[in-house]
Amino acid sequence: MKELELYIHIPFCVRKCAYCDFLSGPAGEPEREEYLEALVKEIRSVGDMGRGCQVSSVFLGGGTPSILTPEQIGGILYAVRETFTLAKDAEITMEYNPGTGESERMADYLKTGVNRLSIGLQSADDGELRILGRIHTWKEFLKTYEEARKAGCDNINIDLMSAIPGQTLNSYERTLEKICRLLPDHVSAYSLILEEGTPFGNWYEKSPHPAGHPPLPDEETERQMYERTKEILHGYGYERYEISNYAKEGKMCRHNIGYWKRVPYLGFGVGAASLWKEKRWSNIRDRRQYVALWKEHKPREASRMIRENMQMISVREAQEETFFLGLRMMEGVSESRFEDTFGCAIEDVYGKELKKLEADGFVQREGGRIFLTDRGIDISNTVMTWFLQDEEEEE
Known part of the structure; x- marks a missing residue:
């Protein structure tokens, strides 16, 4: 399951x-x-x-x-x-x-x-x-x-x-x-x-x-x-x-x-966020409106009406999330899991960025994993942006 x-x-x-x-x-x-x-x-x-x-x-x-x-x-x-x-x-x-x-x-x-x-x-x-x-x-x-x-x-x-x-x-x-x-x-x-x-x-x-x-x-x-x-x-x-x-x-x-690790999750209640089948949404933030919708409508209708900010996550966005969330953990990002999930090697997507970050001592690769060094953790927010900038530059 x-x-x-x-x-x-x-x-x-x-x-x-x-x-x-x-x-x-x-x-x-x-x-x-x-x-x-x-x-x-x-x-x-x-x-x-x-x-x-x-x-x-x-x-x-x-x-x-x-x-x-x-x-x-x-x-x-x-x-x-x-x-x-x-x-x-x-x-x-x-x-x-x-x-x-x-x-x-x-x-x-x-x-x-x-x-x-x-x-x-x-x-x-x-x-x-x-x-x-x-x-x-x-x-x-x-x-x-x-x-x-x-x-x-x-x-x-x-x-x-x-x-x-x-x-x-x-x-x-x-x-x-x-x-x-x-x-x-x-x-x-x-x-x-x-x-x-x-x-x-x-x-x-x-x-x-x-x-x-x-x-x-x-x-x-x-x-x-x-x-x-x-x-x-x-x-x-x-x-x-x-x-x-x-x-x-x-x-x-x-x-x-x-x-x-981007395990699917469902959020319940006002403002709660969900990630399901590469679709992301959040519930409305007004508590009174949330309660009123469940009082006044059938469950199927209310369930639809409380959701907002619905968006499909592109492959590139999912790859970005895999990195900037995965690098928060000391074990880092698994290279084999990335390839199994996206059907391509990490090098094909982030080869240039990883080479630069490794050379500067912010990222380390070992045992099939990519993780932040102590120096990288100290400036983790800056390091994470490296996995977002490339797409912006292409635009």
Whole structure:
């Protein structure tokens, strides 16, 4: 059976963080229930697409899925099981933010079938958490983490953020050390991105030190944070398998690996994206419109009406995605898999680019794989553009 992944978007949160541009926001219980009713209808409406496929991973993201009750999470996953064939060892991840769900009910979340938790910590420093606009403290995070372990969860990711306003190298190192001593199974460590339209984006658009706000770390400090992330996590036995992700043996995130390898996926809920048979689309972003369409139309009609930005992916675009997604992983891009997929050798498509990047020490070829060197990882965004420029030049 063909492999398939599912993403389910929960667009609710207690309060919008100052850096967040995700499709999410506060909502009352009646609004949540209406949305979940529509969400389950959408899941059930695409059963035909799942024929001949086996779901290897389900990711409940947001927003804040843990704002829902275990019963509500269970209802979503029940619809998934009724509609799709799940692999016996399917990875089912739920994002969990401290300060939302009642940690005492952690065991109830796991009983629904959730077997992996991704806990959004960001920082172990309460002052930095306040700057970010997070609703929890380090102590509340610890309670959540301990309850998850007590409930029997043996696959936990912790999200961390660097380059936070007011953050120093020492405070970031303390966060890393605190986290590593807890021995999570997986750590995702990202640098803050100033997104347009967010409070952070507005405050820091013109200056790294706007009046009334703590300054952003300078470029040298941010670079040191990046280096210390690798060094400290490696010292505690975490393997870096993707540019921003580290894991203990056997605990790599299968859902994310599938995304980087372009495994087909279906997204459910407002704003969710899908990739199916080299066709890409996303759902409408207006939650009220999404709910109304499922109320007012038959499933087949509503399923069609919620989709937008539909496009067929050309062979060249698929080749580009294979490279700029595949090179994010430490194992890189498989030359034989590329040839099997596209019916031509990598040299026929990217020979010139690879020769230049190899000569400059940014890319290495070994054992039938092409991957970034340490130098290449440091400027990965620049390296990725090499696999896009050629087509633009031809135009």
